[in-house]
Amino acid sequence: MTSYQFPEAFWWGSATASYQIEGAVNEGGRKPSVWDTFSATPGRTFNGDTGAIACDHYHRYEHDIDLMAQLGIKHYRFSIAWSRIIPDGRGTVNEQGIDFYKRLVDCLRDKGITPHATLFHWDSPQALEDAYGSWQSRQMAIDYADYVTAVVSRLGDRITHWMTLNEIPCFTHWGYGVDSDPPNAPGTRVSSLKQVWQTSHHALLAHGLGCQAIRAASPVPCSVSLVDNFAVTVPINESPDHIEATKKAFHTVGKNGGIIFPALTGQYSPALLEKLGENAPDIQNGDLETIHQPLDFLGFNIYSGDYVRAVDNTLGYEVIDFPERYPKLNMPWLNISPDCIYWGIRHISETVGRPDLPIVITENGCAVADDLNSQGEVIDIDRILYLRQHLRSAHRAIAEGYPLNGYFLWSLMDNFEWSYGYDRRFGLIYIDYPTQNRIPKASFDWYRECIRTNRVV
Secondary structure, X not given: OOOOEOOOOOEEEEEOOHHHHOOOOOOOOOOOEHHHHHHOOOOOOHHHOOOOOOOOHHHHHHHHHHHHHHHOOOEXXXXXXXXXXXXXXXXXXXXXXXXXXXXXHHHHHHOOOEEEEEOOOOOOEHHHHHHHOHHHOOHHHHHHHHHHHHHHHHHOOOOOEEEEEEOHHHHOOOOEEEOOOOOOOXXXXXXXXXXXXXXXXXXXXXXXXXXXXXXXXXXXXXXXXXXXXXXXXXXXXXXXXXXXXXXXXXXXXXXXXXXXXXXXXXXXOHHHXXXXXXXXXXXXXXXXXXXXXXXXEEEEEOOOOEEEEOOOOOOOOEEOOXXXXXXXXXXXXXXXXXXXXXXXXXXXXXXXOOOOOOEEEEEOOOOEOOOOOOOOOOOOHHHHHHHHHXXXXXXXXXXXXXXXXXXXXXXXXXXXXXXXXXXXXXXXXXXXXXXXXXXXXXXXXHHHHHHHHOEOO
């Protein structure tokens, strides 16, 4: 019987993001981010919810880190809020913001937990949106690199694991829409698809400049990574023809050909460029060399996948629509397809051609409709089912020799779920928002046992 045992050095962790948990949006010298503005705009978020208080982690981080220690994680991924560090986006560094993250990181280290810092998780300073339209301008990449230098030069004695950007598609292609209101901040309408692709190109430039800035500013050797939620194509069955179709489809599903390909290979996928035609972004001389920086590992955010089959058409493949009856959890896109982890990892090695690049799953988890029972417990066996199947898929990748080094579960606690507000819960810890009480769920105990035994239980 398969024991699903993981390698001895495997990283077990959990993850959060600044705007989703910190609150304290007007404290410690912080100024508004685009998400403060977006969520305060009527009709943009469920119930008008904002991250103004969120989980109040800014004031409660010590208790939250105690809960991490109880969980048994040795690795914690969090993000740093640009608008706490440089409130106007560029210029003067706010040392109060730096001091908050020093206290946070020191507390983590005191508990034996390794900090992994994401330098940007969607919450860019509103001042830069006002100044030049954020990611619509190449200037954003330059200002981002200056912010990175400010952070790493001050925190690099405490943090040695850095991630540049989180999920480029979500703050570019979902933050800018062609003649429609996009679902994410800054929520800007543009007039062409080319303009949208230009925003993600500028984000890739920021990643490249950010990698250079981290390595130049760090006082000690460190690791540098990009976190991407590339779309994963999964064969309807693992016959050679369907596998080959899945690899072809990988270039043009989601935004893969224009984000993960240039970041890892130094070139946009030719299949994507052909598909985009005149809507392809403008690429200046030297851009691709800047974007294609060496990485110590790739952060892979994965929740679901797309099934693909081989068909006799001009493409040679077909992406299959999920039927209405297909099982899903509490998000409209959260179809349960555990093989997405295995195939995502395999695609990086085989389809993108980077078998040399270690991978860490930096987010995986699910929203379920959690409720407190009469005993004040959350018995989320649906989340446990989801996580167990996905970790078995991760184990398969390792068993077949693919370089998977760690797993960060999303999320440590329930939080502000972007445009869904507080209506969707991803956490291992239930947050009672009116009281800010923390209640570990059944999945918390289950994951703790996985960590303790270093296997899927």
